[in-house]
Amino acid sequence: MATVDLKDVRKVYAGGVEAVKGVSIAIPDKALCVLVGPSGCGKSTLLRMIAGLETISAGTCSIDGKVVNAVGPTERDIAMVFQNYALYPHMKVYDNMAYGLRNRGMPKDEVDKRVRTTAKTLELEHLLERRPRELSGGQRQRVAMGRAIVRNPKVFLFDEPLSNLDAKLRGQMRVEIKSLQRQLGVTSVYVTHDQLEAMTLADVLVVMNGGLVEQLGAPLDIYEKPASTFVASFIGAPPMNLLPLRGGQLVDAVTLPEIAGNAATIGFRPEDCEVGADGAVSGDGLRLMARVEGVEPVGAESFLYCAAGGGKIVVRVAGRTEVLVGDQLPIFARREKLHFFGSDGKRV
Amino acid sequence: MSPRVVFPNKILPYLLVAPQLAITLIFFYWPASQALRQSMLREDPFGLSSKFVWFDNFKKVLSDPNYLNSIQVTAIFSISVAAVAMATALLLAVMAEKVVRSRGLYRTLMIWPYAVAPAIAGMLWLFLFNPSIGSLAYGLRWLGINWDPLLDGEQAMVLVVAAASWKQISYNFLFFVAGLQAIPKTLIEAAAIDGAGENKRFWTIVFPLLAPTTFFLLVVNTVYAFFDTFGIIHAVTGGGPGKATETMVYKVYNDGFVNLILGDSAAQSVILMVIVIALTAIQFRYVERKVHYG
Numbered sequence: 001m002a003t004v005d006l007k008d009v010r011k012v013y014a015g016g017v018e019a020v021k022g023v024s025i026a027i028p029d030k031a032l033c034v035l036v037g038p039s040g041c042g043k044s045t046l047l048r049m050i051a052g053l054e055t056i057s058a059g060t061c062s063i064d065g066k067v068v069n070a071v072g073p074t075e076r077d078i079a080m081v082f083q084n085y086a087l088y089p090h091m092k093v094y095d096n097m098a099y100g101l102r103n104r105g106m107p108k109d110e111v112d113k114r115v116r117t118t119a120k121t122l123e124l125e126h127l128l129e130r131r132p133r134e135l136s137g138g139q140r141q142r143v144a145m146g147r148a149i150v151r152n153p154k155v156f157l158f159d160e161p162l163s164n165l166d167a168k169l170r171g172q173m174r175v176e177i178k179s180l181q182r183q184l185g186v187t188s189v190y191v192t193h194d195q196l197e198a199m200t201l202a203d204v205l206v207v208m209n210g211g212l213v214e215q216l217g218a219p220l221d222i223y224e225k226p227a228s229t230f231v232a233s234f235i236g237a238p239p240m241n242l243l244p245l246r247g248g249q250l251v252d253a254v255t256l257p258e259i260a261g262n263a264a265t266i267g268f269r270p271e272d273c274e275v276g277a278d279g280a281v282s283g284d285g286l287r288l289m290a291r292v293e294g295v296e297p298v299g300a301e302s303f304l305y306c307a308a309g310g311g312k313i314v315v316r317v318a319g320r321t322e323v324l325v326g327d328q329l330p331i332f333a334r335r336e337k338l339h340f341f342g343s344d345g346k347r348v
Numbered sequence: 349m350s351p352r353v354v355f356p357n358k359i360l361p362y363l364l365v366a367p368q369l370a371i372t373l374i375f376f377y378w379p380a381s382q383a384l385r386q387s388m389l390r391e392d393p394f395g396l397s398s399k400f401v402w403f404d405n406f407k408k409v410l411s412d413p414n415y416l417n418s419i420q421v422t423a424i425f426s427i428s429v430a431a432v433a434m435a436t437a438l439l440l441a442v443m444a445e446k447v448v449r450s451r452g453l454y455r456t457l458m459i460w461p462y463a464v465a466p467a468i469a470g471m472l473w474l475f476l477f478n479p480s481i482g483s484l485a486y487g488l489r490w491l492g493i494n495w496d497p498l499l500d501g502e503q504a505m506v507l508v509v510a511a512a513s514w515k516q517i518s519y520n521f522l523f524f525v526a527g528l529q530a531i532p533k534t535l536i537e538a539a540a541i542d543g544a545g546e547n548k549r550f551w552t553i554v555f556p557l558l559a560p561t562t563f564f565l566l567v568v569n570t571v572y573a574f575f576d577t578f579g580i581i582h583a584v585t586g587g588g589p590g591k592a593t594e595t596m597v598y599k600v601y602n603d604g605f606v607n608l609i610l611g612d613s614a615a616q617s618v619i620l621m622v623i624v625i626a627l628t629a630i631q632f633r634y635v636e637r638k639v640h641y642g
Contacts, residue, residue: 053537073540086538090556097550100542147542 002064002154002187003029004050009059011045011211019045021211022059027204030185032178036198037208038234044159044210047191051157052076064154079148080157083164085140087132093119093143094128100151108319118150121180138169143175149184156181156188162197174200195235199223209233232267238303240339241313242267251310254287254330261348263340270303270316272337275329284335290315292327304329367604377574380621386614398611405615413600414591415616422595426573427510432513433567437520438558442550444521445528462518466576470583473511497585501592508593511584512577520565527561528554567631573623596620 011020020042035043041157048054050061052073060067062184068076074114079100087096094115101111119125122142132140141161148156158177162170178201188339192198198205201220207214207222207230215227223297226232232240243250243266248259250266259266268286289306297320304323308331314333323329355361387405392397409415444454457490464472479496488495497504531554539549555562575617578597581587587602594602596616604613 031624051537051541053540073537074359074545075541076541080541082534082538084534086532086534088535088539090559099539099544103543103548147538150541193452283549 003027003062004033004155004187004189005060005065006046006050007060009046009049009061010057011042011049011054012057019211020049021239023203023208023211023213025061025213025216027187027189027208029187031203032181032188032190032201033206034190034192034198034202035206035208036195036234037214038193039193041208042211043191043193043208047157047159047189050155050189051078051080058101070327076155077153078155078157079151079153080159081144081148081161083130083160085144085161085164087143087147089132090130091131092132093132093146094100095122095133096132096143097147097150100147114152118146120124121149122146130167137165138173141165141169141173145180148212149180152255153186156186158188158190158192160192161190163192163194164293170197177201196235199235203278207234209234225347226267227347229341230267231269232341236269238270238314238316240267240269241273241311242341243309243311243313250286250288252288252308254289256286257284257338259336259340261340262342263348264343265341267339267341268333268337270314272333273313273315274332274334275315275317275323276332286333286335286338290329292323292325292329294297295321295323295325297321306331369632374528380505383614383621386610387618388577388611389614392610397467401611405611406619408617409612409619417591417593418596418599420595421505421591421593422574424505424511425577425593425607428509429512429516429573429577430566430569432509433516433569434520434562436513437517438465438524438562440517441521441524441528442554444525458521459518462522464515466515466579467583469515470511470580473507473514473580474584477507497589499589501589504589504593508577508581511580512573515580516569516572516638520569523561523565524558527558531557544627563631563636565611566635567628570631572622574620 004025006023006025008022008024009020010018010022011345023046025033034313037043045054050063051054052068055071060069062068063076063078079232088099091099097115097118098111101114106114106161115128116125119128124139124142124146127143132143135143141164144161151299161177161300162173163301165173174197175233177190190197190201192201202219205218205219205222206216209230215222215231221230223235226235229242233242236284245259245264245266248254248263253336290306290308290313292304292306293312294305296303298306301319302317302321304317304321304327306313306315311332315329317323340348352460366380379585388400388402389398390401390405395536440458444451444458447454473481475480475489477495477497477499479485485495494500495503535553535557536549539553544552573596577595578601581593581595581598582601587598597620600613600616600620603609603616
């Protein structure tokens with residue numbers, strides 16, 4: 001129904017602080033774009049600029065091909081789900097959902113039809129006569145979703161909508177948001193600091209850092225080819241192991257494959273580590289000895305926290321492990337699973 | 349719910365509330381019961397003897413046209429003061445919210461008038477609007493208004509209402525500012541995204557959420573207009589011209605302390621007390637139902 005185009009968008013606050021330093025993102029129609037990054041990276045500011053709640057200092061924001069820089073939030077035809085839900089506490093659930101429709105002068109029976117249809121989709125029918133304070137966190141979240149959906153807007157904006165829910169509910173709502181967004185086919189922008197949410201929801205994933213886009217692409221592409229050490233350490237849980245290279249050498253390395261370019265950092269994912277001596281695993285790759293400092297059995301897998309190569313690494317092994325703290329382990333990572341980063345942190 | 353506190357000692361809890369009870373008894377219940385007793389006594393003109401007359405004083409007061417007039421004056425005065433003081437304060441508070449720079453300074457300046465004593469506030473307005481020497485009275489005359497509150501009862505009423513409201517605006521402003529700040533900004537933003545213009549946002553979101561503050565101020569302002577405006581009326585009009593601005597409280601003072609008809613005055617006090625208790629009860633019973641706390 002609509003595309004969202006950001007061209008070199010900047011935000012400078014009155015105090016001179018530059019929160020967003022030139023961001024360009026083209027979100028195709030019906031796509032779910034996730035902005036992810038640590039707090040203070042400018043992702044929420046960017047979302048609020050798309051919503052029209054913050055002015056755009058420079059650059060353009062277009063929705064459906066029209067530049068909306070000077071258009072207020074009231075006229076942008078967007079819907080937003082807030083982190084704290086922002087439900088109107090003095091209105092019943094029904095009126096919360098109907099508010100936006102009534103403001104646009106929709107006839108009463110049409111409002112009623114839309115509210116009830118949406119309530120049915122979200123299984124909110126039995127809550128319509130309640131007030132927000134009589135609802136649980138998960139129910140409030142649903143009402144906030146309902147209030148956005150019922151309007152049938154051009155764009156959905158989500159500002160960390162799941163961060164106030166407990167882990168189980170969060171997982172459940174994540175799946176639901178994804179399927180709803182697919183089903184409705186509404187272009188969406190979703191802000192989160194949770195990399196798991198970002199990976200599972202995104203059609204287009206945007207990793208932000210310090211007011212700039214660090215990397216943009218499909219989630220798995222970013223996971224497999226992180227553009228910088230920042231992305232490598234932000235996406236993936238536990239994050240990628242990064243070890244410093246000094247003069248092309250790694251401390252304690254048993255064997256080190258050919259180094260790409262003038263790399264300053266070598267990286268490999270915890271799940272790409274194989275445990276075993278020279279005889280057990282073979283091939284070209286990185287071999288090093290690691291001293292186990294901690295063991296975390298999670299059930300289906302176990303994480304070994306080790307000191308190796310002049311830094312700390314995490315090794316993932318399937319199922320249970322017999323390894324004990326203090327053990328010396330030979331670690332192997334295949335050549336094709338290694339990532340190299342230059343001294344500026346960029347991938348080489 | 350927090351668990352109930354249980355004192356092991358039987359006497360200690362009573363000792364702890366005793367000072368508060370003593371103060372309430374000595375300064376409220378005792379004088380109130382004295383007023384009740386006095387309202388049923390009639391004294392001779394020299395104050396040498398008094399006799400018990402049951403409800404004769406009430407009968408006399410309630411059939412006195414001057415007293416009925418003072419009820420009407422009080423109604424007009426109180427409703428006007430509460431309405432003007434609250435509406436103006438709300439308008440100022442909403443406008444002060446929009447000020448970006450030196451917001452604190454504006455707020456401080458807005459709160460100052462509250463520190464002015466009622467009698468002084470009355471004198472201030474009296475001088476400003478005095479028909480012969482007042483600077484603002486001169487301005488009104490220049491505008492073609494025949495300004496003379498010393499002769500015109502309606503103008504006198506406008507003047508005392510203005511002075512009494514002016515004094516209370518600061519107090520109301522303070523509470524409205526706090527009330528406005530307690531409304532989460534995201535609600536306003538959500539309403540904006542929901543297509544509500546600024547006016548609509550105010551009346552459908554901000555104003556209903558301010559209801560607890562507004563209700564509290566309604567009770568406080570009513571009580572203020574009834575009781576705390578004596579000083580202003582005394583300084584500005586003295587209840588005149590004629591009896592145009594003689595409120596019930598002012599009449600209590602006039603009959604009791606000026607004319608020394610203690611029985612009538614006490615009966616009026618009792619009636620006043622009943623009216624205020626009734627008003628507050630009505631406000632809590634009916635108005636508060638429409639208030640949503642958070």
